[in-house]
Amino acid sequence: MAAFNLTHSDSSTFILMGIPGMEAAHVWISIPFFMFYIMTLMGNFMVLFVVGKEQTLHKPMFLLLCILALTDIGMTNSVMPKALCIFWFNMKGITMGECLTQMFFLHAGSLVHSAVLVTMALDRYVAICKPLRYASILTNARIANLGLLCLMRAVLFILPLPLLLSRHPFCNNLNIPHTYCDHMAVAKLSCGDITVNIRYGLVMGLILIGLDLMLIALSYALIMRAVLRISSEKSHQKALSTCTAHICVMLTSYTSYLFAVLTQRFGQSIPPHILIIFVNFYTATPPMINPIIYGVKTKELREKLGKYICRM
Template identity: 75%
Template sequence: MAAFNLTPSDPSTFTLTGIPGLEAAHIWISIPFSMFYIIGLLGNFTLLFVVGKEQTLHKPMYLLLCLLAVTEIGTSTSIVPNALCILWFNLKGITVGGCLTQMFFLHAGTVMHSAVLVTMAFDRYVAICKPLRYTTILTNARIAKLGLVGLIRAVLCILPLPLLLSRQPFCANRIIPHTYCDHMAVAKLSCGDITVNRMYVLVIAFVVNGSDLTLIADLSYSLIIRAVLRISSKKAHQKALNTCTAHICVMLMSYPSFFFSTLTHRFGQGIAPHIHIILANLYFLLPTMFNPIIYGVKNKELREKMGKYTCRMYSPGVTDFNPV
């Protein structure tokens, strides 16, 4: 998406500045950014490879992990390579079409990510509250249909954003103080009325993502907690709650940072721009890096399978054996 460093006055391009106020430190900032991105790619591709190779992992829970991994690879890849071109090579120009395309993929990925988290919460609810019916309620085919519904929802919700902006007249100043084409950062460059744009983004943030969070909290975890409290065994309590720990950790990394990034564009004038931009980038980088680690640590079956392939990688001469 990054074009050659074109002039800001070119009507067919925007200019992404990177991180305003920290231009001298761009190279140093790029080091953790690139490390987080590479670790995230390795972790998610390893997860996809292991689940794809192991027939025993072809289950709804692991298919949801793969769907989460694909979503995170897509959203991080839509912004990080272009951001690194800015930080490393000062290639700040991006075409209007490239900017709107980047905007669509990163925001659609955010909505899709939220849909996957809702489906994972439903998976945990069925596993804990209706364990005997788990295999009949959640089949691989049903997970695929839910994933398709989530994708269609993401496309339909986000497609109006670039379409609305493509009809806006932009002023001579086409400099975007950001590392990627966030919707509101681009909308603020318009000379026209962006009230509809502002309202639509708030609707997406609070109606779509807010309703997803409500579904997770009220219709999943409230029922899970109620079911767990009915169990008399403390060991069963711990086992049931442990199955939700990874999902809760992923949500705590995703939703608070999403709402913070969304609201600071509108109400966070007191926050330094470089702080907001760094946190906005970390919103896409940290979950991508940590989610495979979290699920790899918390899920014994997945951890053992990933360990097997890791051992093969570092010890190619070692063959599989069946322990007694």
């Protein structure tokens, strides 16, 4: 990413303001974010460790969970260390290259996260609707290829964002009223015409996330149709219980994502400090909650996690 084609603005240093108007409370605000950060790293690394160690968990569902955990770790590390440096040490400066790199990894991580949730919905559809063919349809190798496809999609669609920004001139005001380099927050500082940036960012987000939501909705519609055909009430509950963790993670991720995007673009009436705090919670909360949800709701993982926790 260091090879971005930066023009005359490559030597510019942006100033991340943190949460404007609440500078005196930065240290106190940092406490929950630091706790979320530590819990995110511990939870997701624990999932990776347990799934890697336990041969019985080397299944498509748990491999997808590992991809989700890696994505959450990457997204959190792209934002949280810099935010904590701002809160604790007032280290607000960030170079153009660092800013664009952070932007790329954050937004690419969001797209990978969404694509993995779609793949998880596919996994649940095959497990419930085509159980006899599950092992032949979703092999570990196929899951790895789907994970690579999720990554390639994110890189392909997100890379134009920093590349477009790198060609814009930036004038006097280099203050970003945020704790990280969000695409639109940086674009608004440009002296040039950012119409393309605005349209590309909005259309790309709506189309890709909208497509992912449609595919997930289709998967669950087919799952519900298959479940309703089962006569046994106990079988209904058993089939739907396998989807509980995924549904919880999906609701947490998409609800906070859509609210954050919509308020950033259309929430002019919301006080800036409230908006920035909420958007930061969006980047911090889902990566922390995901391993907890799967650890509690997935019996196999819960038992293995309990075994390792008891050994500590």
